[in-house]
Amino acid sequence: MKKINLYSFVVVLLLASTGYPLAQAAENSAGSGASVGGIPYKKDKRGLVFADIKRGEQIFSKNCSVCHGVKAEGNPTWKIKGPDGKYTPPPLNGTGHAWHHQRSALLRTIMQGTKKIGGSMPPFAGKLSDSEADAVITWFTSLWPDKAYEIWSKGRPHH
Numbered sequence: 675m676k677k678i679n680l681y682s683f684v685v686v687l688l689l690a691s692t693g694y695p696l697a698q699a700a701e702n703s704a705g706s707g708a709s710v711g712g713i714p715y716k717k718d719k720r721g722l723v724f725a726d727i728k729r730g731e732q733i734f735s736k737n738c739s740v741c742h743g744v745k746a747e748g749n750p751t752w753k754i755k756g757p758d759g760k761y762t763p764p765p766l767n768g769t770g771h772a773w774h775h776q777r778s779a780l781l782r783t784i785m786q787g788t789k790k791i792g793g794s795m796p797p798f799a800g801k802l803s804d805s806e807a808d809a810v811i812t813w814f815t816s817l818w819p820d821k822a823y824e825i826w827s828k829g830r831p832h833h
């Protein structure tokens with residue numbers, strides 16, 4: 675546990691020192707081509723398709739933003755357990771620890787929720803398809819700072 679915290683701390687320091695603006699990632703475009711659902715088939719600098727990012731953002735705003743915040747910023751007190759013994763919704767925008775979990779683990783949390791393991795997030799299985807949940811993951815990972823995204827996309831998160 676201590677090691678993870680120290681590691682996160684170092685990464686946060688690195689990120690802070692580069693002053694990387696979080697929202698910029700989604701705006702850098704490269705390449706062009708056909709259109710998907712009216713949105714030109716363009717990719718951001720990480721190869722994420724804009725149409726997927728946009729779709730994910732819409733699904734997120736309908737299903738998730740009520741808890742995780744409109745920009746996935748989470749609750750400011752997410753690290754502290756409430757009087758009910760439960761945590762409040764964490765940020766998913768790269769300032770939390772979602773990037774410590776592989777895509778499959780994120781998908782599992784979204785589909786199964788956390789109620790069965792003592793948390794308070796409802797399951798989305800049956801409500802969202804895998805493809806919809808996947809688009810949401812694409813959206814919030816597009817917000818992550820380069821360093822966090824790089825570690826995550828190379829499959830080297832902690833869990």
Ligand code: HEC
Nearest residue numbers: 737738741761762763771772780783784788793794795810
């Ligand atoms: C009712 C509030 C609520 C809603 C709605 C909700 N969540 Fe959560 N979510 C939480 C809480 C609280 C946690 C922290 C785990 C816990 O203690 O329950 C969490 C944790 C997570 C995590 C794990 C984050 C990490 O750092 O490990 C992911 C990923 C996630 N939520 C994604 C989503 C997505 C995507 C949606 C919408 C499809 C969603 N959540 C909807 C409350 C919510």
